[in-house]
Amino acid sequence: MSKKRKIKVFVIPDTHFPFHNEDALKAILDLIKKEKPTHVVQIGDLLDQYVFSRYSRTPSITPKEDVTYGLAVAARMWKDIKKIVPRAKCYQILGNHDIRLCKRISEKLPELADFFNVKDLYKFDGVKVLESDRDFLEIDGVIYVHGWLSKSLDHAKHFNKPTVHGHRHRPCIDVEGQLWSMDVGFIADEQSVPLNYTMSKLTKWRMACGLVDDRQPRLFLL
Ligand SMILES: [Fe+2]
Numbered sequence: 001m002s003k004k005r006k007i008k009v010f011v012i013p014d015t016h017f018p019f020h021n022e023d024a025l026k027a028i029l030d031l032i033k034k035e036k037p038t039h040v041v042q043i044g045d046l047l048d049q050y051v052f053s054r055y056s057r058t059p060s061i062t063p064k065e066d067v068t069y070g071l072a073v074a075a076r077m078w079k080d081i082k083k084i085v086p087r088a089k090c091y092q093i094l095g096n097h098d099i100r101l102c103k104r105i106s107e108k109l110p111e112l113a114d115f116f117n118v119k120d121l122y123k124f125d126g127v128k129v130l131e132s133d134r135d136f137l138e139i140d141g142v143i144y145v146h147g148w149l150s151k152s153l154d155h156a157k158h159f160n161k162p163t164v165h166g167h168r169h170r171p172c173i174d175v176e177g178q179l180w181s182m183d184v185g186f187i188a189d190e191q192s193v194p195l196n197y198t199m200s201k202l203t204k205w206r207m208a209c210g211l212v213d214d215r216q217p218r219l220f221l222l
Contacts, residue, residue: 007140010037010088011210014045014095014166015077016188018069024187024207024222025077031220033084035211039139040081040088043166043184044095044146046074046122050194052100067101071121078124090127091137094118095146095167099133142212147183156181164210164217171208173217182217184210 010032015025032040047070051063061069081090099118106113122129130137136145138161147155147165153174156163164182171185185208188194207222 005038006214007039007212008035008037008214009039009041009139009142009144009164009212010035011144011164011182011184011212012040012042012077012187013171013184013207013209014043014097014169014186014188015074016045016048016097016186016194017071017073017077018066019048019050019189019192019194020073021187021189021207025073027222028187028209029077029080029084031209031211032081036085037088037211039091040085041091041093041137041139041144041164042077043144043164044093044133045097045166045186046092046095047071047098048188048194049097049100052104053194063101067121074122075124078127082126090124091144092122092124092127092129093137093144093146094122094130094133094135096133096148098122140212140215142215152181152183153179154181162215162217164212169205171206171210171219171221173219180217182210182212182219184208184219185221187222 051066102118143159143161143163145165147167155165156179162180168183169186173182185206187207209220211218
């Protein structure tokens with residue numbers, strides 16, 4: 001009798017394309033090659049969308065460049081993953097940065113907001129895209145969500161299930177009783193303009209990625 005294949009979910013952290021660290025992205029693709037996951041999830045903040053931030057300072061990039069460069073790197077990443085693990089199920093979660101453009105449109109032109117769907121920006125062959133930055137996935141009893149809370153374990157308490165999230169950029173695995181939570185960190189370029197405005201944050205932010213192997217969390221610091 002053939003043994004059922006264990007579920008192995010590889011989790012790509014906040015990438016903030018196009019302001020990412022290329023070496024870290026390459027390290028992630030190498031790890032996917034090595035681990036051969038059954039599922040691959042990008043945990044949101046796929047794009048940075050810096051020019052649409054309320055805090056952006058005289059950006060040297062146009063809104064069109066910011067989004068098109070970011071999407072080009074994202075499309076290349078998913079294409080590479082599809083080549084490495086063609087049978088893996090792939091999921092794109094959305095984060096708070098991914099919806100910035102749509103948020104600005106609905107603030108400035110609320111009457112036109114219904115004509116724009118955030119999902120329309122994110123189309124990658126063979127990748128299922130979630131609906132919004134609060135939408136989440138459940139795979140093998142584990143929740144995958146971008147995240148919005150400041151304490152990692154509060155995400156697991158919210159869902160009352162083991163939970164993998166991004167958003168805080170502070171990789172950790174926290175355990176309480178039957179619950180655990182894993183923050184998978186980020187791989188943004190710390191020297192880039194959008195990411196280097198808060199040094200106090202950067203001292204705790206770390207490049208990482210995660211794996212859930214048969215429901216057990218594992219972190220890789222990059
Ligand atoms: Fe992020």
